[in-house]
Amino acid sequence: MTSVPCVTVVIPLLNEQPSLRPLHQEIVKSLTAVVAEGLLRGFEILFVDDGSKDGSWETIQELSQQHCETRGIRLRRNFGKAAALATAFETVTSELIITMDADLQDDPKEIPRFLEQIRDGADVVSGWKQVRNDPWHKTLPSAVFNFLVSKSTGVVLHDHNCGFKAYRREIFDEVKLYGEMHRFVPVLAAAKGWKVTEIVVEHHARPFGHSKYGV
Numbered sequence: 001m002t003s004v005p006c007v008t009v010v011i012p013l014l015n016e017q018p019s020l021r022p023l024h025q026e027i028v029k030s031l032t033a034v035v036a037e038g039l040l041r042g043f044e045i046l047f048v049d050d051g052s053k054d055g056s057w058e059t060i061q062e063l064s065q066q067h068c069e070t071r072g073i074r075l076r077r078n079f080g081k082a083a084a085l086a087t088a089f090e091t092v093t094s095e096l097i098i099t100m101d102a103d104l105q106d107d108p109k110e111i112p113r114f115l116e117q118i119r120d121g122a123d124v125v126s127g128w129k130q131v132r133n134d135p136w137h138k139t140l141p142s143a144v145f146n147f148l149v150s151k152s153t154g155v156v157l158h159d160h161n162c163g164f165k166a167y168r169r170e171i172f173d174e175v176k177l178y179g180e181m182h183r184f185v186p187v188l189a190a191a192k193g194w195k196v197t198e199i200v201v202e203h204h205a206r207p208f209g210h211s212k213y214g215v
Helices: 017-036 056-066 081-089 108-119 136-153 169-173 181-191
Strands: 006-013 042-049 070-074 096-099 124-128 165-168 196-200
Touching (some): 017 042, 017 056, 017 108, 042 056, 042 081, 108 124, 165 169, 165 181
Parallel strands (some): 006 042, 124 196
Antiparallel strands (some): 096 165, 124 165
């Protein structure tokens, strides 16, 4: 990239209140180090509350009041992950976007590796949970889905479902999200000529509750 960018970390969530503060703390720590190295101009953390009922929104409000780089969007009901992401992307002005889950299974320490791939010329960087800490009833359908999507589209990724991704923001001027289309952004971006890459990421066991989104 020719200039030093800003990045927005977009975190869609549904009833993930216990994980929000520790997740926020780790993201701030990771990105503050990247800014200190001169590789980012700044960063923003954007939580999108997709109709939570567990106090998630109150925690997001507190974090937003305590940290100037943090803000939240609240959807009036549960619209789904694609709608939550699309709503967030419409408000982002940073040059780069990172998406990650709110459940602490994605590790914020990995974010600099995504940004390095973007600096090296990638337009979309998809995470690959090579060792996945999820039950079989999530991993098996996901494996089948990944095989079928890679086979049918020619965009070969091990983990199309992974929510941990990095994008250049302008991709979403061309790729629109609806339904479950968030799973297919790398495919749609590749079809329009954007460069898509993949990196292996660590996947932690979920410390709180259970998954609210799909595979």
